[in-house]
Amino acid sequence: MNNKHPLSSFKYVFTALFLSQGISSHVIAGDQTYSCRIFKADRVFDGYNLLPNAAVMVRGDKVVQVEAQDSIPQGCGKTIDLGDATILPGFIESHAHITYQNVSADTVLKHGVTTVRDTGGPLREVTGGKGELRLLSAGPIIQATGGYPSNLFGGGDGGHHGSDIISTTADSPEEGRHLVHHLAEAGAVVIKIALEVGGEHGAPWSGGHGHGTAPATPWPIMDEATAIAIVEEAHSLGLKVTAHVGENIGVELALNAGVDEFAHIPCAEIDPNLLARAVDQGVKMVTTLDTLSTCHGINYNTHELAHLGANFIYGSEIGHNDVPWGINAEEMHRMLQLTSGHEIDFNNVLNVFKAATSKAGENLGIDQLGTLTPNAPADIIAVRGNPFEKFKLLEYPDLVISGGRIVVNNFRD
Numbered sequence: 001m002n003n004k005h006p007l008s009s010f011k012y013v014f015t016a017l018f019l020s021q022g023i024s025s026h027v028i029a030g031d032q033t034y035s036c037r038i039f040k041a042d043r044v045f046d047g048y049n050l051l052p053n054a055a056v057m058v059r060g061d062k063v064v065q066v067e068a069q070d071s072i073p074q075g076c077g078k079t080i081d082l083g084d085a086t087i088l089p090g091f092i093e094s095h096a097h098i099t100y101q102n103v104s105a106d107t108v109l110k111h112g113v114t115t116v117r118d119t120g121g122p123l124r125e126v127t128g129g130k131g132e133l134r135l136l137s138a139g140p141i142i143q144a145t146g147g148y149p150s151n152l153f154g155g156g157d158g159g160h161h162g163s164d165i166i167s168t169t170a171d172s173p174e175e176g177r178h179l180v181h182h183l184a185e186a187g188a189v190v191i192k193i194a195l196e197v198g199g200e201h202g203a204p205w206s207g208g209h210g211h212g213t214a215p216a217t218p219w220p221i222m223d224e225a226t227a228i229a230i231v232e233e234a235h236s237l238g239l240k241v242t243a244h245v246g247e248n249i250g251v252e253l254a255l256n257a258g259v260d261e262f263a264h265i266p267c268a269e270i271d272p273n274l275l276a277r278a279v280d281q282g283v284k285m286v287t288t289l290d291t292l293s294t295c296h297g298i299n300y301n302t303h304e305l306a307h308l309g310a311n312f313i314y315g316s317e318i319g320h321n322d323v324p325w326g327i328n329a330e331e332m333h334r335m336l337q338l339t340s341g342h343e344i345d346f347n348n349v350l351n352v353f354k355a356a357t358s359k360a361g362e363n364l365g366i367d368q369l370g371t372l373t374p375n376a377p378a379d380i381i382a383v384r385g386n387p388f389e390k391f392k393l394l395e396y397p398d399l400v401i402s403g404g405r406i407v408v409n410n411f412r413d
Helices: 011-018 105-110 173-185 204-210 224-236 248-257 272-280 298-308 329-339 346-355 358-364 391-395
Strands: 036-045 050-059 062-068 078-081 085-089 091-096 113-118 134-137 141-143 167-169 191-195 241-245 284-286 311-313 380-384 399-402 405-409
Touching (some): 105 405, 113 358, 141 173, 191 224, 224 241, 241 248, 272 298, 329 391, 380 391
Parallel strands (some): 036 078, 141 167
Antiparallel strands (some): 036 050, 050 062
């Protein structure tokens, strides 16, 4: 692995390209009176490619188009030139515990994440998207009685909507199907199951996150028939299943059941045959590499999955004490280092940004979410400078727009 700064090998080439335009004066009106706006900047990332000297046209709550600055149609209510800045789609957090951990949705939105998928906690209807954080919910994690996560965090099986609920139990195929059907009817956008026997070295959940001492392992996990029934029922209702897995037993069970996602990269070092099987089955990998950095197998698993061609989705587990309430630059840095080859190139960097925007939106099944393409939701952020050279800039966006409504505006004179 090349231990130089991940962007140093191409930094100056792209700087020359993207900073060729002079810095423009820039003023943004703070009102909401313009039904049509054009935002110009030295760089625009549309969810797929980084475009120099481009402009984004927004009408109401939708993106109209992205073009070169000299090609964008005129006639909008207002044209705003951000100058030496980068415009991007709002980031999508695919693994969070916003509701369960009482995280401020406004704080998350102001720090560049415009959509969150809550993967474990009280079930809430889909909300936001027009000046507020778009919040999608899995509801409680389905687990075996006495297993993870209720054995560490409590709050299990006290109903599906209470403020302290993290999980619910299914100990038979019939119970599993019933729960999936109930969660789907109540608005769950994904079903999450826990297949965790515990004991992984360095696992952050083993310390209880301040909730006490972990019980002895192995922990109870659901049987294969129940897991299969849950996946089958979810798929029949058009829902995906994401699995919390940490070691070989849980990984094999998840693959036998046919899950769609691993909610984390597994913590313990996984049998390479199982990792290859996961990639062959098209299982997507939500990263959460930052909060799992103490796991002994995390580097090996991520390298091996990348080598096998795994599909990675950005997730940093907002709600844990050790990650920001917004875009997580360290998560992106670890993704870049662990999913790239020995020589990092610009395509590797693009892949990290795609994992938090267009690929994440596609994984959620929301049309064009995470992109700046015609008819995409107008969820937009902008930062001064070039975050493709310095991820940290993304944690403090200077412009945040949710569904066409300006939430943060630091570009005023």
